[in-house]
Amino acid sequence: MDVAMRIGVDIGGTKVSCALVGENKTILSKVSFDTGGGRPYTDVLHDVANSVYSVLDQTGYRLDDVEAIGLGCPGILDQQKGEVIYSNNIAWENVPLVKTLQKYVPKEIYVDNDANCAALGEYLCGASQGTSSSITVTLGTGVGGGIILGGRIHSGFNSAANAIGHMVIVSGGMPCTCGRKGCWESYASITALVRMAEEMAEQFPDSLLAEVKKRSGQFNGKNIFDAARQNDPTALKLLDQYYYFVSEGIIDLINVFQPQMIVIGGGISSEGDYLLLPIIANVKKGVYCKQVPLPQITIAKLNNDAGIIGAAYLKGYQATAVSQGI
Ligand SMILES: [Zn+2]
Known part of the structure; x- marks a missing residue:
């Protein structure tokens, strides 16, 4: 048996x-x-x-x-x-x-x-296999996270320790469902990326980004990235801003936990290095402790x-x- x-x-x-x-x-x-x-x-x-x-x-x-x-x-x-x-x-x-x-x-x-x-x-058989500590960040409708420390899920005293999407990264910023303003997920989720894309398309009606909106009816993560890959300056500017926001939260996580690895999951993780490399560059500049190697930042492997x-x-x-x- x-x-x-x-x-x-x-x-x-x-x-x-x-x-x-x-x-x-x-x-x-x-x-x-x-x-x-x-x-x-x-x-x-x-x-x-x-x-x-x-x-x-x-x-x-x-x-x-x-x-x-x-x-x-x-x-x-x-x-x-x-x-x-x-x-x-x-x-x-x-x-x-x-x-x-x-x-x-x-x-x-x-x-x-x-x-x-x-x-x-991801820790058992995906991207963070073999690491001692890792944080998996899921960029989706919201921003979710799971923290693995010493090979165990870190849940905190009340089992509620993983609300990483609710770290405030913009003081007095966008209102969040949790009641605070400026939470990470209000800037780093796909929902936030789409919101920012709509603002940019309105501001730059002649851009390819605005054209994508007209053609597809609505933004999703993928068509925004597609416009940037075609070197649309508006889409590139938008993604620069988005990468900045994603990086701010990752820098905070690294400063607090110094995990061996950060794993990025969620729908847009299929963008691979195109998403990853600018984030790594930002994080490298922003982390508090620059004298030690930067924790590895990588894309999730197992998806659903x-x-x-x-x-x-x-x-x-x-x-x-x-x-x-x-
Ligand atoms: Zn919140």
Whole structure:
């Protein structure tokens, strides 16, 4: 019997994915379903339970062959109690994840924030594999982050330590959903990049950037980068500004944590070196301690699978978790 297998579940605002992860940390089978905004959590978790049995059925394994199950979910989670304290994305508050799921799936179950799971996935078999400390920064609708210190997820005393998108980088700046002004995610997320692109297109109506807006109807990360790659001065100016904002937050993270590696994930990470090299140049100039080598800054490797693999391996990699017995 191979009990080294794990099951990882990634609960997102729009989609839930569940996968059976083999001993070598590869996905053996995977199913997904729509979260269905506004459904009672009991319904969603009932579907999660069905997905667990379905990934086992697809491969011919049984629940006994699985060592542990892990759930990743956006928001603030209590790892010890196995509960969602608050999740803005799925509108859950005080949801007893583990207790509810264990009614259908009698197994050890672990929970953590989805960005922590993604960081753990990258650490276990992605970009930051082999490092002792790393921070995975996800540039998406918001700015998410997962901090790995000494091979464990750093969650802080109240399990809420990874809100890196809410460091203020512009005092009195753009209002943020958290209530403060000038948070990093209001300047470094794709949402922010699109907002800034719209402002620039309006300011420079003859630019290629403005033309892209007219042609495509709306900006997304990719068409902004495409305009810059065609050397549109307006798009280049915009990206310079965006790189500056992204770099400011990374410099803060390096100054505080001095991790061995910063991993950049999210949709625009597919821009590769075009995104990475200007950021590295800014960060190099800005970090406090210039006498030591700059932590490596690199692009995430696992994309969407990072969260699922990280969730599957929560057992043993959380700094504060206690066993969620049956
Ligand atoms: Zn904020």
